[in-house]
Amino acid sequence: GVAPRVAPPGGAAAPTAPADGVAPAAAPPDLVRLLLVASVALITLVAFENLAVSTAMPAVAEDLGGLRLYAVASGVPLAAGLVATAVSGAWSDARGPRGSLLAGIVLFSTGLVIAGLAPSMEILVVGRAVQGFGGGLLVVPLYVLVGAMVPAARQPAFFAAFSAAWVVPALVGPGVTGLVVDHASWRWIFLGVPALTLGVSALLLPLLRHIPPHGSRSDPAVRHSRLLLAATGTGAAVAVLQVAGSQTGSEMAAWVVPAAIVAAAVLVLCLPPLVPAGTVRLLRGVPSAVACRTLLNATFMTAQTFLPLLLVREHGWPVWQAGLVLTVASVAWATGAAIQGRVTSTAGRDRLSWLGPLLLAAGTFITAGATLEAVTPWIVVVGWALGGTGMGLAYPALSVLVLQATPPARHGRISSSLQVADALGAAMGLAASGALFTALVGTGGTDAYLAGLLLASGLGLVASVAGARAAAPVVG
Structure with a gap:
């Protein structure tokens, strides 16, 4: 997860x-x-x-x-x-x-x-x-x-x-x-x-x-109620988008498109109070850091969810063997986190914010090789180890960057924004990749997996851009 x-x-x-x-x-x-x-x-x-x-x-x-x-x-x-x-x-x-x-x-x-x-x-x-x-x-x-x-x-x-x-x-x-x-x-x-x-x-x-x-x-009760309403609306909208995505294809029900449009509108209205202003526009500093965390989790959870299915369903791996790929990623994540903990220079830590997402994007792209007949499925182990390392480098580094750039009085609020970013990114990544998977899985072959993994890799590249903007000095 x-x-x-x-x-x-x-x-x-x-x-x-x-x-x-x-x-x-x-x-x-x-x-x-x-x-x-x-x-x-x-x-x-x-x-x-x-x-x-x-x-x-x-x-x-x-x-x-x-x-x-x-x-x-x-x-x-x-x-x-x-x-x-x-x-x-x-x-x-x-x-x-x-x-x-x-x-x-x-x-x-x-x-x-x-x-x-x-x-x-x-x-x-x-x-x-x-x-x-x-x-x-x-x-x-x-x-x-x-x-x-x-x-x-x-x-x-x-x-x-x-x-x-x-x-x-x-x-x-x-x-x-x-x-x-x-x-x-x-x-x-x-x-x-x-x-x-x-x-x-x-x-x-x-x-x-x-x-x-x-x-x-x-805290003012009105503000607290506003945040509660915003989080409820955001969660409900994401859930509707996930279910709507599962209905794509030739048997798509008539309600799917209107429901998806309404859910998207609710998401646009409800999300702003939960994240720093400028998050969607990738403004330099904290907004881009929160956006980077959103995209990181979208990339990671999309691949983490579909890789076991690819290995079990298409390559005949037993479940325990496919599960070990997730263990490899966890060990790599811990290794990456330990490495970032030893980086003390400002320039070095700023580099982690874009290097980690770049490694995750590259690792996810490598795992997509397992959708090709000519490539051994063991390539997933290599790719996902690289992806886990990227998460370990970037995830805690972004937390530190955000807290250091935020006044102590707002640490609780910005921690909340990071939690929202994590959950929202993972849920939205699965909604989008799930829609692609449902639309393509009936065509046979591994195109459904390839589409999802390429989408995830692309999101990882955007996360790298956001990470670079997060570490860049704010002008003005």
Whole structure:
């Protein structure tokens, strides 16, 4: 799925203080440890499910016969999560994190059960939407709880642990998933997680009894409601575009074109409040950095979603073997991130903003070679390792660039914009590539995959341009 998140999701109160702006009182050490264990366990489960589904989807589509909804099943949780992040932020700010956290756990688990028992691809998409919404609801309160209960000096260690919670699932998740799918059933990828989620949630019950009293929010209610409405409209519009894209072809329903036009109009109206002014126009500095993150995730998620299907369906690879390609990308991502962490010069870090996307574009283009009969499918491993390295170089570098160029008082808002950019880019990339795939998959051959991978590679090149403009000095 989308990259490991280390910035607090948008909409919630800043993680360094509770909603009333008062520094958190030191919680008892036992509660702090319990919060760390339970939070990391929950994020690990969300991360595993995120990566496992990418590996298992080829088997799911084959079993349920819903190839036209393949991209929708991968993209709709992102759109639902975008809405849920805003809802959870508003909920946590207004009434504290308890309700959002509990609702998120219930909906996340319910969605997994629906998907695991789904008799058709349509029902699976519904389950994935519920799962994505629940996941969005439960992650935001964890950041709020850290801000409310953990002393400031210990908070960096918590957020580092949240980021590290993605590492093990990234390394072992795809391989384990492949073995489960090949030797049992893809349904266990969904049905095995709810029991674990509810078990981990039991650890949170003692914490919920010790949540500090919730203060009043200082932000204007009108502005908060506007952001909530904008995020909801954006998520809904993206979901409609994804479903509309799955209807392309000779059997396209009459409602598709009008619905897509309305959804596009809603997206144009709702997106501006969620991102810095000038993001769409690639203005130099922060707006281009946010645009670069959007395009990076569009490129990465498009390829990450369709490469396993290409290898399994067209080249006959077992699911576990195709899953290892995702593991290679995860290792390469971590390697790239480690390399960028050692780059300290301003010129060097500025270079990462365009070099990373360029490597991702090149790697994605190389993977497209697997659609040609004369090229070995193992080229995907080489290309996707290069792509993962590019993501590792650029993704954290852009976060640092944005935070350094933004006043501290606006760090929460710009972190929210980055979260929106990540989810929106991935969801829109899947909507566009899904429409291409649905339109071409019936023609036979590998043209449907080639079109999607070339589209993704092109988006990566535009991301490189945006990255260069992000690092360029702002004139005037």
